[in-house]
Amino acid sequence: MLTGAIPTREQLVRRTSELVPLLRKNAPWSEEHRRIHDESIEAMAEAGIFQMRVPALYGGYECDARTMVEVATELARGDGATAWTASTYWIPSWMTVLFPEAVQQEIFSTPHVRMCGTLAPTGTAARAAGGFLVNGKWSFVTGAPHAHWQEVTALLPSDDGQPTTIMALVPTKELRIVDDWFTSGLAGSGSVSTVAEDVFVPAERVLLLDEVLNGQLPARASARSPIYRAPMLPVASVSPVGTVLGLARAAREVFFDRLDRRITYTTYPSQREAPLTHLQVAEAAMKIDETEFHVHRLAALVDTKAIEDSEWTLEDKVTSRADLGMAARLAKETVDLFAAASGGSSIYRNVPIQRIQRDIQAINLHAFIHPDTNAELYGRYLCGLEPNTDYL
Numbered sequence: 001m002l003t004g005a006i007p008t009r010e011q012l013v014r015r016t017s018e019l020v021p022l023l024r025k026n027a028p029w030s031e032e033h034r035r036i037h038d039e040s041i042e043a044m045a046e047a048g049i050f051q052m053r054v055p056a057l058y059g060g061y062e063c064d065a066r067t068m069v070e071v072a073t074e075l076a077r078g079d080g081a082t083a084w085t086a087s088t089y090w091i092p093s094w095m096t097v098l099f100p101e102a103v104q105q106e107i108f109s110t111p112h113v114r115m116c117g118t119l120a121p122t123g124t125a126a127r128a129a130g131g132f133l134v135n136g137k138w139s140f141v142t143g144a145p146h147a148h149w150q151e152v153t154a155l156l157p158s159d160d161g162q163p164t165t166i167m168a169l170v171p172t173k174e175l176r177i178v179d180d181w182f183t184s185g186l187a188g189s190g191s192v193s194t195v196a197e198d199v200f201v202p203a204e205r206v207l208l209l210d211e212v213l214n215g216q217l218p219a220r221a222s223a224r225s226p227i228y229r230a231p232m233l234p235v236a237s238v239s240p241v242g243t244v245l246g247l248a249r250a251a252r253e254v255f256f257d258r259l260d261r262r263i264t265y266t267t268y269p270s271q272r273e274a275p276l277t278h279l280q281v282a283e284a285a286m287k288i289d290e291t292e293f294h295v296h297r298l299a300a301l302v303d304t305k306a307i308e309d310s311e312w313t314l315e316d317k318v319t320s321r322a323d324l325g326m327a328a329r330l331a332k333e334t335v336d337l338f339a340a341a342s343g344g345s346s347i348y349r350n351v352p353i354q355r356i357q358r359d360i361q362a363i364n365l366h367a368f369i370h371p372d373t374n375a376e377l378y379g380r381y382l383c384g385l386e387p388n389t390d391y392l
Contacts, residue, residue: 006056007048009067015047016074023078024352030188031355034181035145036082045112049075049086053093055225058108060093062225064306065235065299069242073295076246077253080359081188085143087240092117092151094235096169097228098217100204103169107149116143116172117151119236119391121165121209123196125154131202132156134168137178142191147172150194153209165209168201175199185362213390226306233392234317236368237324238302244331245295247360248288251338254352255281261343277341284337291330298323317392318381325374328364335360 007015019040026037044050052068054060063071068090075083092115096107107113123136134154141150150172155163178193211217215231259277260270268274298320305312339346339357346353363369368391377387 006061009063009070012048012052012061012063012067013070013074016049016071017077019043019047020074020078023075023082027079027081027188027352027355028349030079030081034179034187035190036085036143036188038146040079040082041114041146044075044082044086050089050093050112050114053090053227054108054113055097055104055228058104060108062227064227065238065302066296068239069245069295069299072240072242073246073249076243077250079188080243080247080250080356080363081186083243083246084186084240084359084363085146085189087243088142089114089116089147090239091236092149092169094228094239095151095167095212095232097220098207098212098232099169099220101220103205104220107169110148113149114143114147115149115151115169116141116147119153119167119209121153121155123152123154125156125166125168125201127156128200131200132166132168132206134170134196134199134201137193137195139180139193140191141194142186142189144172144175144177144192144194145190150175152194152196167207167209167212169205170196170199170201183362185358185360185365187358210390213392226303226309229306229309230302231312231317231392234298234302234312234320237320238298240363240369241295241298241324241327244328244360244363245288245291247356247363248291248331248334251335251353251356251360252281252284252288254356255338255342258342258346258351261345263343271341271343280337280341284334287330287334287337291327291334294323294327294330298327314381314387314392318378318387321374321392322378324369325371325378328360328369329371332360332364 022043026040030037051060052063056062072083072087075086118138122138123134125132125134136154150170152170153165153167156166157163176195181192212232259272262269263271271277335357339353342353
């Protein structure tokens with residue numbers, strides 16, 4: 001199923017950079033209609049964005065973490081919601097390699113396959129002949145309107161009264177999409193809810209979530225590449241982190257596009273001349289540098305340990321979450337600085353900074369990314385306490 005030469009990191013980043021004007025053009029439409037514009041989806045497919053975490057055996061690119069970061073950064077320069085959607089598609093694509101080869105072949109046979117999902121176990125499962133019946137509702141399912149498959153999690157009752165959490169792959173055509181994504185931030189991401197009503201899932205498309213989180217699954221033939229050696233949660237950490245860096249850079253770009261506006265009720269004919277502006281942009285630029293440090297350190301950790309095939313320590317896992325949270329915090333602080341310096345005219349909907357600010361705020365509120373949650377986790381480790389989460 002190989003479809004040609006695998007593009008280099010530089011080629012993928014260049015292709016993505018060329019999409020920025022299109023994504024910026026479509027961003028207002030996506031926000032208004034609460035899903036990514038079809039034109040943007042098609043352009044990303046043509047650029048190979050959706051094949052980045054697919055095994056080479058099935059025509060994918062097997063991109064490393066640094067490539068994901070740089071591509072997501074460029075996407076977010078164009079539109080945060082589009083970058084967020086693409087980067088969340090990468091996670092279930094990677095997770096599919098944990099399943100048997102027959103399942104991978106079924107899923108990856110779809111050209112430019114797009115997979116959405118969530119780890120929140122808000123569904124229930126019951127055993128049935130040959131598999132399971134799944135019911136439930138999952139919210140915040142980013143990109144569901146354009147996805148072919150969804151990864152769902154559900155609670156399976158057990159004899160001892162302690163339910164087991166399963167992870168299953170379901171075609172989105174077998175789910176009901178609930179059009180409930182009316183939000184202030186990431187509105188264009190189409191993160192709707194989905195509902196399963198007695199959906200049958202064959203046993204081969206079901207895994208135990210504990211085994212996934214603990215890396216207890218057998219090695220698959222398609223998983224020999226280093227990118228599939230990392231634990232799932234560090235992979236989930238590094239996949240979207242480029243988006244926050246891209247939003248910070250986007251805020252800088254759109255701010256400087258309007259730098260020569262005059263400051264009302266002052267004698268400054270251009271904001272460029274005001275000393276306050278110099279202080280604001282210097283502080284914001286340094287915060288972008290700090291964001292880059294945490295983003296690239298996280299990517300380097302994932303890539304280095306994958307190449308070395310070395311064991312992930314608790315410190316490694318906690319640090320990956322800490323870097324994710326800190327990058328999000330610093331990116332938000334950067335965007336807020338530029339937004340505060342953008343003047344009263346920036347509240348108009350046609351000025352991009354207001355959408356960028358709402359998008360970075362939404363990302364910072366994500367339960368897995370929330371800076372305070374990840375800082376607390378890191379602090380617990382530093383104080384010699386056990387983590388208060390299994391999601392490491």
